[in-house]
Amino acid sequence: xxxxxxxxxxxxxxxxxxxxxxxxxxxxxxxxxxxxxxxxxxxxxxxxxxxxxxxxxxxxxxxxxxxxxxxxxxxxxxxxxxxxxxxxxxxxxxxxxxxxxxxxxxxxxxxxxxxxxxxxxxxxxxxxxxxxxxxxxxxxxxxxxxxxxxxxxxxxxxxxxxxxxxxxxxxxxxxxxxxxxxxxxxxxxxxxxxxxxxxxxxxxxxxxxxxxxxxxxxxxxxxxxxxxxxxxxxxxxxxxxxxxxxxxxxxxxxxxxxxxxxxxxxxxxxxxxxxxxxxxxxxxxxxxxxxxxxxxxxxxxxxxxxxxxxxxxxxxxxxxxxxxxxxxxxxxxxxxxxxxxxxxxxxxxxxxxxxxxxxxxxxxxxxxxxxxxxxxxxxxxxxxxxxxxxxxxxxxxxxxxxxxxxxxxxxxxxxxxxxxxxxxxxxxxxxxxxxxxxxxxxxxxxxxxxxxxxxxxxxxxxxxxxxxxxxxxxxxxxxxxxxxxxxxxxxxxxxxxxxxxxx
Amino acid sequence: xxxxxxxxxxxxxxxxxxxxxxxxxxxxxxxxxxxxxxxxxxxxxxxxxxxxxxxxxxxxxxxxxxxxxxxxxxxxxxxxxxxxxxxxxxxxxxxxxxxxxxxxxxxxxxxxxxxxxxxxxxxxxxxxxxxxxxxxxxxxxxxxxxxxxxxxxxxxxxxxxxxxxxxxxxxxxxxxxxxxxxxxxxxxxxxxxxxxxxxxxxxxxxxxxxxxxxxxxxxxxxxxxxxxxxxxxxxxxxxxxxxxxxxxxxxxxxxxxxxxxxxxxxxxxxxxxxxxxxxxxxxxxxxxxxxxxxxxxxxxxxxxxxxxxxxxxxxxxxxxxxxxxxxxxxxxxxxxxxxxxxxxxxxxxxxxxx
Numbered sequence: 001x002x003x004x005x006x007x008x009x010x011x012x013x014x015x016x017x018x019x020x021x022x023x024x025x026x027x028x029x030x031x032x033x034x035x036x037x038x039x040x041x042x043x044x045x046x047x048x049x050x051x052x053x054x055x056x057x058x059x060x061x062x063x064x065x066x067x068x069x070x071x072x073x074x075x076x077x078x079x080x081x082x083x084x085x086x087x088x089x090x091x092x093x094x095x096x097x098x099x100x101x102x103x104x105x106x107x108x109x110x111x112x113x114x115x116x117x118x119x120x121x122x123x124x125x126x127x128x129x130x131x132x133x134x135x136x137x138x139x140x141x142x143x144x145x146x147x148x149x150x151x152x153x154x155x156x157x158x159x160x161x162x163x164x165x166x167x168x169x170x171x172x173x174x175x176x177x178x179x180x181x182x183x184x185x186x187x188x189x190x191x192x193x194x195x196x197x198x199x200x201x202x203x204x205x206x207x208x209x210x211x212x213x214x215x216x217x218x219x220x221x222x223x224x225x226x227x228x229x230x231x232x233x234x235x236x237x238x239x240x241x242x243x244x245x246x247x248x249x250x251x252x253x254x255x256x257x258x259x260x261x262x263x264x265x266x267x268x269x270x271x272x273x274x275x276x277x278x279x280x281x282x283x284x285x286x287x288x289x290x291x292x293x294x295x296x297x298x299x300x301x302x303x304x305x306x307x308x309x310x311x312x313x314x315x316x317x318x319x320x321x322x323x324x325x326x327x328x329x330x331x332x333x334x335x336x337x338x339x340x341x342x343x344x345x346x347x348x349x350x351x352x353x354x355x356x357x358x359x360x361x362x363x364x365x366x367x368x369x370x371x372x373x374x375x376x377x378x379x380x381x382x383x384x385x386x387x388x389x390x391x392x393x394x395x396x397x398x399x400x401x402x403x404x405x406x407x408x409x410x411x412x413x414x415x416x417x418x419x420x421x422x423x424x425x426x427x428x429x430x431x432x433x434x435x436x437x438x439x440x441x442x443x444x445x446x447x448x449x450x451x452x453x454x455x456x457x458x459x460x461x462x463x464x465x466x467x468x469x470x471x472x473x474x475x476x477x478x479x480x481x482x483x484x485x486x487x488x489x490x491x492x493x494x495x496x497x498x499x500x501x502x503x
Numbered sequence: 504x505x506x507x508x509x510x511x512x513x514x515x516x517x518x519x520x521x522x523x524x525x526x527x528x529x530x531x532x533x534x535x536x537x538x539x540x541x542x543x544x545x546x547x548x549x550x551x552x553x554x555x556x557x558x559x560x561x562x563x564x565x566x567x568x569x570x571x572x573x574x575x576x577x578x579x580x581x582x583x584x585x586x587x588x589x590x591x592x593x594x595x596x597x598x599x600x601x602x603x604x605x606x607x608x609x610x611x612x613x614x615x616x617x618x619x620x621x622x623x624x625x626x627x628x629x630x631x632x633x634x635x636x637x638x639x640x641x642x643x644x645x646x647x648x649x650x651x652x653x654x655x656x657x658x659x660x661x662x663x664x665x666x667x668x669x670x671x672x673x674x675x676x677x678x679x680x681x682x683x684x685x686x687x688x689x690x691x692x693x694x695x696x697x698x699x700x701x702x703x704x705x706x707x708x709x710x711x712x713x714x715x716x717x718x719x720x721x722x723x724x725x726x727x728x729x730x731x732x733x734x735x736x737x738x739x740x741x742x743x744x745x746x747x748x749x750x751x752x753x754x755x756x757x758x759x760x761x762x763x764x765x766x767x768x769x770x771x772x773x774x775x776x777x778x779x780x781x782x783x784x785x786x787x788x789x790x791x792x793x794x795x796x797x798x799x800x801x802x803x804x805x806x807x808x809x810x811x812x813x814x815x816x817x818x819x820x821x822x823x824x825x826x827x828x829x830x831x832x833x834x835x836x837x838x839x840x841x842x843x844x845x846x847x848x849x850x851x852x853x854x855x856x857x
């Protein structure tokens with residue numbers, strides 16, 4: 001009893017192909033077996049019937065042979081012809097041969113007993129016919145007559161017996177025919193039943209097997225779709241069998257498991273990272289804040305202006321006009337720088353800031369730098385980002401004019417040109433090569449040495465970017481130089497004041 | 504998925520595979536069962552070559568006048584049974600023939616067939632007597648059954664004492680006479696199966712038994728060689744009117760089973776029950792039923808089984824030891840309405856005991 005569940009488990013765990021092959025091979029074998037069995041049994045029935053029919057045929061032949069013996073004997077006795085004698089011997093031979101295959105033993109089969117009787121009587125009959133023929137040859141009239149009469153009597157008995165046997169056999173044949181018909185009918189029913197059973201069984205098995213295959217697969221597909229949508233909270237698929245479907249389901253379950261794990265890991269990591277970043281940012285911003293507060297506390301502009309104004313008044317009281325002017329300019333410069341850094345200003349203010357700057361610088365450079373201004377058009381209503389021109393002039397001085405031996409000139413020109421206003425600052429310094437111009441326009445910061453220390457200036461990059469953002473146009477800045485020693489000209493191209501005028 | 508769901512799902516999965524396994528098993532079982540059923544059916548129908556599996560050393564021929572008499576049929580069955588035990592096959596000559604052959608011819612056939620022994624009920628004819636002698640000359644022992652051929656040289660006789668039979672019938676006529684005391688006309692129906700000698704002994708015995716009574720005893724010999732003659736003759740006798748010369752008999756004494764049944768049928772058909780009393784012979788079911796209905800007053804029964812067995816025994820004794828008793832007596836019994844129930848019980852138990 002324990003064997004059955006074991007076998008069943010084994011079957012369940014077989015690979016699909018083996019399962020299918022096993023099941024179908026099994027049914028095929030069964031049908032084959034039934035077919036073979038049918039063949040064998042039909043053969044045996046046919047054989048039996050053949051035998052009976054053959055016996056009937058042989059009985060008729062026996063009767064013919066007996067008639068032959070009787071006729072030829074009679075012919076010979078009647079005519080004494082040689083041919084009749086020959087015929088007699090031939091038929092006697094044939095009859096004896098046929099008689100010899102008949103049963104000669106007592107048995108409980110009536111047909112066989114009849115055979116035995118036929119054989120016994122035939123033996124005597126043949127003896128009598130031979131004796132009659134011999135007597136005829138010996139011209140013993142009395143004897144051949146009596147022998148003939150006896151033989152004739154036995155011939156009658158033999159005829160009766162053989163006919164009876166034939167009848168009995170015929171009866172048996174009729175019965176066997178019925179039997180044959182019946183068995184054929186049984187066989188038909190039987191094979192039909194088996195066939196139907198096989199078909200039905202196969203269908204049931206197929207249905208069951210396919211459902212064990214397709215059901216988990218369909219479920220698997222549905223769940224895979226769900227997983228594809230990002231839902232990992234799907235049910236585990238349970239497949240009992242250890243076949244391919246079972247393996248697939250297991251693999252799927254494992255995959256979902258590991259996917260779940262991975263996703264949760266990634267989530268944790270991301271949360272940690274964002275927390276870290278936040279801290280860092282907070283730290284940075286507080287640092288900057290403290291720096292700003294520090295700087296602000298250091299450079300209090302009002303304190304600076306007031307100090308510088310106080311210095312100017314002091315210089316005025318002492319009668320040092322130049323100093324007074326210098327300190328006043330310095331104060332203006334700082335005020336403007338602080339006030340307009342990052343704010344919109346006017347072109348006029350920008351130009352005056354440049355002049356202030358140049359004044360301060362000229363004090364440093366002992367008035368070496370000659371400044372010339374050519375302004376056309378109204379410049380006091382044109383809006384421009386604050387602190388634009390001053391850095392350009394500063395650059396021109398620092399890079400272009402610093403080390404030249406000739407007389408240093410800065411020329412500022414504004415010129416209306418169609419739909420735009422061009423502001424050009426030209427210096428007659430050492431000029432620039434094309435690669436240098438490109439580099440500046442690309443926004444690479446230039447390292448310059450200022451008072452022995454590397455200084456990273458505000459740079460033109462900042463200026464260019466602010467102009468581009470402010471006007472929303474790319475083409476706002478131009479540097480031209482005719483080569484080394486020929487000076488540099490930097491132009492800013494301001495679109496015509498229609499939105500950028502100061503109201 | 505809760506654990507409950509899991510188990511349900513697992514169960515359904517197993518259930519499916521279980522079902523398919525069960526389907527396969529059922530298929531196998533049905534196939535095997537149908538193979539067996541088919542085999543059984545074929546075996547029950549194919550019985551073409553029944554017999555012929557057993558061989559015997561001796562072949563005994565049983566030769567009787569008629570092959571339809573129920574008494575002889577039972578004798579043959581008993582003889583076959585007894586013979587089978589003693590390694591002999593008993594063939595009832597002529598039973599397989601559609602044609603009815605005369606007794607002498609049947610005997611001739613048996614002799615020509617060179618059987619090992621012959622059981623015969625001789626009819627008393629000389630030809631039969633001659634043929635019995637021929638058989639003995641050819642080395643075939645002959646036992647006569649039920650009637651004898653004493654001077655034929657037969658090896659033995661199995662049967663009843665004819666004198667006893669006559670006495671028995673005489674007594675029964677006495678009983679029958681009690682109902683019609685003044686005048687009684689009794690007719691003895693002899694069949695062709697009894698030799699003249701036997702008939703004479705029976706008749707004489709009856710006459711002796713009825714001496715001093717007013718019974719008129721007539722004899723009617725029915726020639727059995729003519730088929731159906733018995734039935735015709737008996738019918739004629741039953742319907743015969745007093746004005747027609749011969750009055751219908753009061754008592755009919757039948758000496759074989761066929762005549763008994765014919766007489767019974769004729770009496771019933773012609774509404775003569777009570778008028779004509781029948782004294783029958785043999786104990787077939789039909790005859791016993793008639794006894795129960797008091798249509799047949801009494802029947803004298805010979806135990807056919809006993810006859811069959813005794814005759815084969817006698818023959819086999821001779822075949823094996825070259826000697827046997829000259830006369831083996833078989834008891835007679837009278838069955839009347841009074842003892843028919845007991846008798847039936849007796850033969851049923853006898854049949855049941857092997």
